[in-house]
Amino acid sequence: MSTATREAVGAAPRRSTEGWHRPLLVLAAAMAVAAVLTFAGVLLDPRVLVGEPVWVKPFKFALSIGTFAITWSWLRAVLTAGRRTADVIGWFLVLLLSVEYLGLVVQAFRGRRSHFNKQSAFDTVLGNVMGISAALIMVSSLVLAVLFLFARSRDRAAVWAIRAGALLSVVGMGFGPLMGAETEVQRAARLAGHGEGIFGGHSVGVPDGGPSMPLTGWSTVGGDLRIPHLVGIHALQVIPLVLVLVDLLARRWAALSPQAVRIGLVAVVSVSYAGLLATVAWQALRGQSLVHPDTATLTALGAVAGFALIGSAAVVGVGALRGKYRKPIAA
Incomplete structure (x- = not known):
């Protein structure tokens, strides 16, 4: 990674993890261990x-939570203002993510669904706790984004990339709350008196558990x-x-070095990514x-x-x- 990118919003750390949020970093390490153990379970x-x-769901969540945690741990290091707020929110995220993951593991041990499940009093309470945790994770992430x-x-x-x-x-x-609807x-089954105690699901237009892609579990017959x-x-x-890749390529192609070009590419990538997100969301919602x-x-x-x-x-x-090239970004 280039010096300029490491200095995204402040001075570059003297050590590779200096200024990182340590509890989030520890959580990421714990999720790496959890990923190995749950894959063995699979x-x-x-x-x-x-x-x-x-054990597939706990495995996938371990990878996702670990990636999420290590990213926000690093981003704390590049903040120049609001670090105390970021520290508090980081601790809060460690607690919430741990609760969320613990719920997944408990239900996997029991062989029960962890989300959308109100088949028993315990399932309902645990599902509500996980749902509240997920909502607070979203709010906390929004505050960090702000x-x-x-x-x-x-x-x-x-x-701008960050x-x-x-x-x-965010x-x-x-899309998490949409799954819980x-x-x-x-609704028809519940009103008819033979509901199964499951409220919500991942799939659109078809029930969960049908034909799906390997590992991801994404439906191949519905949204x-x-x-x-x-x-x-x-x-x-x-x-x-993507910006890190641009910075690496700028060492060979000077046309990528100017700040205006880098900002323009970030804008294009961001809009394109938003378009991709909108398209796959539209596709899923149409079943x-x-x-x-x-x-x-x-x-x-x-x-x-x-x-x-x-x-x-x-x-x-x-x-x-325009021919206004700057010196390539230093390594």
């Missing part, structure tokens, strides 16, 4: 829950809200990493599987890809025509 435990091995909205730095491109990634991450989290089929949920959440990693897109979906994806390519070429081309 291989060794023959039980199946809602169409997939019972801190970066007011951040200042010499490297404006890096700041801002866009953080805000789109948007992705917003009772479906029409569930799946986990797709925009995942795409949105990980914008916080993808967009800044359409990711692997069976219709003409409308393919057209939207093509428009997003075209904008990304043409926009990036235009930004770099205008920068080259």
Whole structure:
């Protein structure tokens, strides 16, 4: 990573993890261990829950929570203002994420659904606690994103990459509550007196547990809200990493070095990523599987890809025509 990017909103740390939020870093390490253990569970435990091995969900959440935790731990290091607030929120996130994950593990041990489950008093209480934790995680992430909205730095491109990634991450989290809404089929069954105690689900247009993709568990016959949920959440990693790639390429191609070009590319990537998120969300909400897109979906994806390519070429081309190259970013 370049010095300029490391100095996104402040001085570069003297050590690789100096200024990082330590509790979040510890949580990320714990999730790495959890990922190994739950993957072993996937291989060794023959039980199946809602169409997939019972330990697949804890495994996927370990990877996602670990990525989330290590990213926000690093971002605390590059803040120049609001660090005390970020520290408090970081501790709060460690607690909330731990509660969320513990609930998943408990239900996996029991062979029970962890979300949308009100089949017993214990399931209901645990589900409510996890739901409240998820809502507070979203609010906490929004507060952290706001801190970066007011951040200042010499490297404006890096700041804007972090801002866009953080805000789109919160948007992705917003698909969580949609999954918890009772479906029409569930409502009809409940009113008829033979409901199963399940309220909500991942799939749209089809029940959970049907034909799905390996590992992800995403439906192959209907829409799946986990797709925009995942795409949105990980914008916080993808967009800044694209800028890191631009900085690396700038060592060879000077046209990528000027601040204006870097800011322009961040803008193009951010808008393109938002377009991708909107498209997969639209596809899921229409009850359409990711692997069976219709003409409308393919057209939207093509428009997003075209904008990304043409926009990036235009930004770099205008920068080259203006001929105002700066010295390539120092390593």
